[in-house]
Amino acid sequence: MKLMPVLRVDVFNVFIFIFFYMLLSTVIAYLSSKDGFKRGSDRSWIKNEDKFSVYFLEYVFLAFIIFSIFVPIKMDSNTFYIGLGVYAIAFILSIYTNVSYVTAPLDRLITKGIYKYSRNPAYICNAILILSVSLLSATYIFIIFMILFLVSSYFTVLVEEKYCMEKYGDEYKKYIKKTPRYLFF
Numbered sequence: 001m002k003l004m005p006v007l008r009v010d011v012f013n014v015f016i017f018i019f020f021y022m023l024l025s026t027v028i029a030y031l032s033s034k035d036g037f038k039r040g041s042d043r044s045w046i047k048n049e050d051k052f053s054v055y056f057l058e059y060v061f062l063a064f065i066i067f068s069i070f071v072p073i074k075m076d077s078n079t080f081y082i083g084l085g086v087y088a089i090a091f092i093l094s095i096y097t098n099v100s101y102v103t104a105p106l107d108r109l110i111t112k113g114i115y116k117y118s119r120n121p122a123y124i125c126n127a128i129l130i131l132s133v134s135l136l137s138a139t140y141i142f143i144i145f146m147i148l149f150l151v152s153s154y155f156t157v158l159v160e161e162k163y164c165m166e167k168y169g170d171e172y173k174k175y176i177k178k179t180p181r182y183l184f185f
Contacts, residue, residue, distance in 0.1 A: 001079060005139040007070040014137045015068040021091055021129055029098035036102030045167075050159040057152040064130060064145040074138035083135030090128035097121040109168045111175055118183050119175070120160075123153040157181065 030037045046054050074080055093114070100113025101122070114121045127146055134142035164172045 001077070001134075001138045001140055003140045005071050005074075005137055005141065008072060009070060010072055012073050013069060014071050014073055014133045015065070016073075017087055017133060017136060018065055018068050018129070021087075021094065025091070025094040025098050028095055029102045032099050033102040035106055036104065039106060040098075040101060045163050046159070050162075053152070053155040053159050057149070057156045060145070060148045060152050061126065064133075064142070064149065067141075067145070068133060068137075071133075071137045071139065071141075073136055077138035079135040079138050083132050083137075086128060086135055087132035090125050090132055093121065093128065094125040097125055109164070109171050109175060111179070116179065119179050119181050120153075120157050121183075123150075123157065124182055127153075 029040070043054075096114050100115055101110060104110040104112060104115075118124060127150055130142055130146040130149055134140065134146065161172075161176075168175075
């Protein structure tokens with residue numbers, strides 16, 4: 001693996017994996033529940049003082065996507081097949097996360113499906129996706145994106161937890177006690 005790949009625009013760059021990941025998981029979520037899908041795009045609850053944290057995370061992920069357009073897949077590397085396996089895990093978890101999210105009752109705290117095991121499974125899925133892209137491209141540069149993503153998602157999670165505490169109160173406190181913020185911690 002190298003730190004920085006040779007950049008080029010090609011049909012078979014790692015972006016193709018991200019494109020299918022985002023397209024299929026989004027379409028499946030939308031088809032599962034249009035109302036639940038709308039809830040996921042609602043940003044009206046974000047307070048002005050919290051916008052930087054939330055939007056910085058989105059810009060980090062957008063930069064990751066744009067950069068992936070220029071990074072070739074390294075099918076001849078030792079990490080390619082491991083990356084495919086990691087990608088499959090991210091993809092399956094993402095679909096499970098999205099369906100759990102959009103099919104939950106709109107006026108209730110989401111605690112079913114994958115949300116029984118993690119309060120923030122979407123961030124875990126995206127971190128795993130970024131790791132898989134690093135392996136598929138045999139480059140460490142995406143590990144830097146993953147670190148930026150993890151740090152910025154931590155601050156976004158704090159904003160979301162504050163909102164959930166205000167909206168759901170004691171129900172959310174009980175949920176916090178029995179469900180880890182991420183997986184296993």
